[in-house]
Amino acid sequence: MIVEVGHFALVLALALALVQSVVPIWGAVRGDARAMALAGPISGGQFLFVAISFAALTWAHVVSDFSVVNVFENSHSTKPMIYKISGVWGNHEGSMLLWVAILALFGALVAWFGRNLPRTLRANVLGVQAWVAVAFYLFVLLTSNPFARFAEPPMEGRDLNPLLQDFGLAVHPPLLYLGYVGFSIAFSFAAAALIEGRIDAAWARWVRPWTLAAWVFLTLGIAMGSYWAYYELGWGGWWFWDPVENASLLPWLAGTALLHSAIVMEKRDGLKIWTILLAILAFSLSLLGTFLVRSGVLTSVHAFATDPARGVFILGILMLFVGGSLTLFAARAATLTKGGLFAPISREGSLVFNNLFLTAATATVFIGTLYPLALEAVTGGKISVGAPFFDMTFGPLMVPLLIALPVGPFLAWKRGDIAAVAQRLAVVLVLSIAATLVTWAIRGHAVLPALGVGLATWLMLGSLAEIAFRIKLFSQPAGALRRAVGLPRSAWGTMLGHFGVGVMLLGIVAESAWKIEQVLVMKPGDHVRIERFDVAFERSVPNSGPNWDEVIARFRVSDGTSNPPVIMEPSKRSYRTRSMPTTETAIETWGLFSQLYLAIGEAQGDGVAMRIYWKPLVLLIWIGTLIMSIGGVVSLTDRRLRVGAPTPRKAAAMALPAAAE
């Protein structure tokens, strides 16, 4: 019964979305305030019904109702509760239900926080948001119904793919979807602006917090997926340029470009047309990602062709929204007024530079991901595009962007003084070169890693230097603290975001250049030395969990000092229902950021194949992304972005005389 209520609630949400997709926009055209005002309560109702629907499916998973096909296929009565809940979105149907639930959540939030938006803009934004919602409700209901029942319910379920029974993958999809779907707001704002044919700096100020929030979630989601791959898949890699990963990187790159171009629009009323296009692009790439992952087209073109219903449906949605919005764009873009002028060397110029390289990088990932599919469809020729391709194309495109990154925030709007910036960054440059030389000298005279460390130093110190100069840390240290407190949050956000890029780069460079790998067969009693560690295989211990059995290999690791040895226990697990083996790695962190990584392979003779890695500074990769996300959150708390906030308090406003530069 509850399951049927969930199904019915989803149909009601569709009905509400249909109303919302027509009435408010019609109201905006006719100037009918009541029709426009309807959008708010309807989007609230839509969210309520989707939430009921999602709760119903969750309930079915929690109580293991195997009469529901979706529960039968993805759950098991002995599965731990956390994975019964995460199993709701660990499958196609459930994850699409999560997708529409998040879409409805964002719609309701826009309605709530957007109460002080111009009436027609709010009506149009919510109307467009409802078009997207209608398309995806139909997709779920017609091709991916999670509420389908068996006539004769089976006794037990088939369990969830063991690789997905992991905390990392429990939180990865919701974060990723909050990012993907979050860009729908920027899209709806862009479409609404095009429909109205009017756009100004205030538009950018309304869109930026939503874009920023989506970007933060997407950053965290991608980082979480990468960390999951690192510890769960058992060969120590953290990014594979796999099409599924690329599908999430594409909207991230476009979203990052959008964040930066929206600054120009907000502060200088420039780059309007381009910003609108990026808003459309970011969400289109999110839709593309959904299509690539959900249609099965990546596994093989043939899998897609034999069961095309879902793929064709999403492809239809994709073409409808991308085609529709680009047509609207082509028709209306020329009517948008062009904004402020600026010299090539200026803050605007630096942000254009950022956008140029991020766009080229987006194009690179796009073509690298889709070219094999397109080629096979057109000529039948089969080629592969993998990590070596991206290393040769994406890598070089990132280098100029990263070199220029610390310079941008130092440049003045309209016309910057590059000589003055050079003077201010001179110390940072000297320190970065010193870091390069020291690395080169002590790390075996390898050039590229040394340059990488230099670039990371340049990024980190350059970001800090910008704040130091703004608060006059060195020239007038007396009032620096007061000025630091008075600095707008967005300045701190920028600093953290850019600093995080440097931290991540340092981790990437160190991990790629100086990881040590040992692959060998070990028997109980064997020792092996890796870096400064002595790794001793003590014995194997059988163990069992709620829905799996495992063999633990017990290792005693000492780091060559008087510190007590550490026990590390990698294991080989077999999940009973799917009789599928997984590798549970053992990872131990040394000196805050470096990790020793143990993974068991196949049994060989009376020993077992072991992979042992020393991963220097590897944690910095994810700490860097975390710092970037924190930067986004700090920026989000900036007073000027609090869309729904009441009038700023006087005291706060007075404390920040120079808040808006």
Add this chain to the structure above:
Amino acid sequence: MTLPRLAAALALGLALLTGPAAAVQPDEMLSDPKLEARARGLSGELRCLVCQNQSIDDSDAPLAKDLRLLVRDRIEKGDSDTQVLDYLVARYGEFVLLRPRFNAQTAILWTLPFAVLILGAAGIFVALRRRSARTGAVEAPLTAEEKARLDEILTREG
């Protein structure tokens, strides 16, 4: 009951494809560390043909193992890196290469990233030139003609 069976088959297929990786096994490795390093390097360039975009260095599918052994066999027989790759392409086609070779079929793939960059830069350059040509230099003083027109506008508005 065909749907669940299909789903199970898919899940099993997926499990085989993405199963835990052990990749290169100790008994496969060459005793000469120099040759082994070359073999590892080449393995990263070669696709495990039955996997989803994994290199044979990352995959523990049986085919990946065969290919790893094949690569090492060719290296031990004295093949250069290019000869090993040529040999594999002759047997399995271009599909086996994770870094596609530059030819008519892949020209767009290889040139597009840099074409976007160059065309974008050219577009920005032209747009900036055109705009500053239209309005003069960014902060150039007004010409006498512009000044007269400005006065005219201001008096009309005022």
